[in-house]
Amino acid sequence: MAKDDKDKAAEEAPKGSKKKLIMILAIVLVALVGGGAGGYFMFAPKPAAAEEKLVAGIVVPLDAVTINLADGHYLKLKMTLQATDKAAEAPDGSKALDAAISLFSNMDAKELLTNEGREKYKKQLKDKVVEAYTVDKEKEIMDVYYTTFVIQ
Template sequence: MAKDEKDKAAEEAPKKGSKKKLIMILVIVLVALGGGGAGGYLMFAPKSAEAEEVLVAGIVVPLDAVTINLADGHYLKLKMTLQATDKAHQAPDGSKALDAAISLFSNMDSKELLTNDGREKYKTQLKEKVIKAYTVEKEKEIMDVYYTTFVIQ
């Protein structure tokens, strides 16, 4: 009887060992595939158009201040400067940028603009509109917009 128990234990030991080896091999293979998959994705991931385009700063164009009526009876005095790219053949006329600012901020509530987050949110929107307005044949003439005066009364 003792011999039969030893034989059973001897038969079960290799089975347990082989299962452990199989699990370890599977884990190693999965880790290797996971790492290779992530590396392969990063290597062959499509590059964005913005990453390829490098804008070189050109001239800086300060614009006249403009006063904009806000919705709650307040006024916004805004003066901004445009950062042109080297692709701008001449100093950009500020009329498109001022028009974009007036259309964005007109009838807006002053509470939205009094916080830093609100001001930055709408500056980003203004920058997008200005860049779009000054893009000619897929060449950007403006790369940034700077507030030089931003006063709410």
Template sequence: MADDEKAATEEAPKKGKKKLIMIIAIAVVLLGGGAGGYIMLKPSSATAEKEPEPGVVVPLDAITINLADGHYLKLKLSLQATAAAAEAPDGSKALDIAIDLYSNREMAELMSNAERERLKAELKEKIEKAYTVEKEKEIMDVYFTSFVIQ
């Protein structure tokens, strides 16, 4: 009888180890499959916010803006409309925003490339916001076609 008890006690740990290995293997397969499915089915960031299709470029008339200390800026803009825009945008809002942004600035401030680029980005943001209708952007970019300081 001692031999039977000894054989039974040796088989019990083997069966317990096999069950544990099986449970771990199943958990790994399920977790791996779940992670793989999530990665394959999640929306990519590129499709979440897609850039609008470009439309017509609308050149605006040149304007003269008074700067500080008797200087002035002659500015000419073009607006890049989106294809979603129903018609070519009227530039009066964009020119008004530009006048408001650049008026009474120091000439030295506008001579700096970094500051000029920062102000252009701010101008673009304000114009895009002004020309957004029902969450549909009508303007996607702003171009300086003339920027003369005197």
């Protein structure tokens, strides 16, 4: 009988070591996957939209300006600036008007007569104006609205 007990013990020893090995490998795998996922979420770059929450401030209407277009046409443009709460005071509109004049001067009137063209250039104007009124990475203007847009 002693011989049978030794044989059983010899057979059970490898089975026990295999179970321990499988358990250790499973724990290591879970730790690696968990650590990798945690590191990804911790150090992954945040989307720009989530970082930038602008709060509307005052609305600043600007005087109308007449801009020469190509072929003897002109654009009468009046716009309003939507300031953010970061603006210490009502922004002076000179930078915005300068950006509009620079963008629209000598442009073909046909480009501005369509809704698509008008919106395309409005986005470009907004980008220029927001950049012009950004101080120490704080945006003071968040949007531009056309209140008059007449081409003759």
